[in-house]
Amino acid sequence: MKTILQIEDNLANKLLIERVLEPHPYRLLHAADGETGVSLALEEKPDLILIDMGLPDIDGQTVVTLLKQIPDLENVPIVAVTAWPAETAEKMARQYGCDGCITKPIDVRQFPSQIAAFLGNE
Amino acid sequence: MKLVPASEFSFEQLVDAYNQTRVDYVVPMPMNVARLQEYTRVYDVNLSRSTVAMNGEVMLGLGMLGIRDGRTWITRLGVLPNGRRQGVGQAIMDELLEQSFALHTSTIWLEVIKGNTPAHKLFCKNGFTETRELIVARRAPNLKAEIPDDLRIKSVTPLDHEDALMLLSHRRKRPNWLNEIESFYHVKNLSALVVELIDGARGWVTYHAGLLQLTRVSVEVTVGDPAEVTAAVLHVLHQRHKRQDTITENLLDDAAWEGFKAAGYFEAFRRIEMKRPAPES
Numbered sequence: 170m171k172t173i174l175q176i177e178d179n180l181a182n183k184l185l186i187e188r189v190l191e192p193h194p195y196r197l198l199h200a201a202d203g204e205t206g207v208s209l210a211l212e213e214k215p216d217l218i219l220i221d222m223g224l225p226d227i228d229g230q231t232v233v234t235l236l237k238q239i240p241d242l243e244n245v246p247i248v249a250v251t252a253w254p255a256e257t258a259e260k261m262a263r264q265y266g267c268d269g270c271i272t273k274p275i276d277v278r279q280f281p282s283q284i285a286a287f288l289g290n291e
Numbered sequence: 292m293k294l295v296p297a298s299e300f301s302f303e304q305l306v307d308a309y310n311q312t313r314v315d316y317v318v319p320m321p322m323n324v325a326r327l328q329e330y331t332r333v334y335d336v337n338l339s340r341s342t343v344a345m346n347g348e349v350m351l352g353l354g355m356l357g358i359r360d361g362r363t364w365i366t367r368l369g370v371l372p373n374g375r376r377q378g379v380g381q382a383i384m385d386e387l388l389e390q391s392f393a394l395h396t397s398t399i400w401l402e403v404i405k406g407n408t409p410a411h412k413l414f415c416k417n418g419f420t421e422t423r424e425l426i427v428a429r430r431a432p433n434l435k436a437e438i439p440d441d442l443r444i445k446s447v448t449p450l451d452h453e454d455a456l457m458l459l460s461h462r463r464k465r466p467n468w469l470n471e472i473e474s475f476y477h478v479k480n481l482s483a484l485v486v487e488l489i490d491g492a493r494g495w496v497t498y499h500a501g502l503l504q505l506t507r508v509s510v511e512v513t514v515g516d517p518a519e520v521t522a523a524v525l526h527v528l529h530q531r532h533k534r535q536d537t538i539t540e541n542l543l544d545d546a547a548w549e550g551f552k553a554a555g556y557f558e559a560f561r562r563i564e565m566k567r568p569a570p571e572s
Contacts (some may be wrong), residue, residue, distance in 0.1 A: 190328070224321065
């Protein structure tokens with residue numbers, strides 16, 4: 170079973186993603202801030218990291234920067250899930266070496282297939 | 292609705308309320324307690340003169356007031372989803388203006404994120420006029436960052452915190468509230484680099500180097516083309532700090548910005564700086 174780490178401070182967004190992915194065979198982990206997210210990523214070595222760019226302790230961009238510099242995680246795809254306007258979100262994701270971005274609010278019908286694609290399941 | 296000084300609440304309560312005001316905001320910028328504490332300290336926010344709108348025990352909105360010599364700064368103004376369309380924003384604004392007038396301030400400043408139309412309208416309605424646009428920019432780290440071959444550097448002189456403050460006190464253009472010298476007085480461990488090029492061009496950069504981030508990046512060109520020298524100075528900075536992410540707030544949209552872009556910075560979003568004079572007493 171593939172593991173997805175969601176780094177997201179907003180409880181409603183966290184619950185929504187959990188609900189949307191519930192029917193799918195993923196193990197979901199959650200961190201509410203950047204520091205916890207980095208710790209969990211190191212401990213669990215997930216197959217995919219979903220990260221909100223606006224985190225309360227460390228900017229999401231900085232967390233991505235850090236994760237990308239950890240050799241054990243270099244092959245883990247990181248996807249920005251952000252409320253930034255689409256154009257800015259894409260630019261931000263590209264500049265910081267994310268493997269993609271999904272803008273909020275997520276499209277609940279498309280989201281599972283987007284995740285599957287990032288996991289290489291499609 | 293009643294207005295209560297923000298100093299009557301804990302930082303945890305203020306952070307929780309503030310984050311709720313921003314859940315559906317144009318640019319998501321949540322804070323935690325440490326960040327808000329630093330924010331109030333660095334930007335001279337006075338919580339006794341800042342305000343929280345309450346309905347019974349329920350927070351509806353909040354607004355904060357920075358105070359410096361002869362001027363105030365309205366910041367972090369926001370209304371929680373449960374307080375919208377009830378005149379909460381205007382009530383908070385009225386209170387912050389009253390507090391400013393009571394201090395006999397000459398000018399009241401604020402910024403609004405470009406594209407936040409409801410807030411912009413509120414500020415215009417309350418007598419604020421636009422002064423300029425400010426850029427919030429980022430630069431992703433680049434482990435391969437090197438100084439371009441065509442850049443002929445004569446010397447690089449690293450300076451310490453006190454010298455950095457000295458440089459910052461000699462800027463030619465008026466900085467925004469966030470970048471005023473008063474802000475930098477509250478920041479620890481600033482660094483600076485003075486860069487001289489072979490052709491005589493010269494400039495400097497001051498910055499704070501954290502473990503993960505470079506922040507408070509400020510560049511001044513003393514001799515030479517603003518864009519070229521800014522880019523040169525920043526190339527030198529980032530060649531020395533390859534691993535850190537960089538964020539710099541409230542840059543002016545001037546020739547130097549071209550230099551920032553040439554050094555790998557990109558625009559995250561813009562703010563509009565606004566001001567209004569206080570009524571003559």
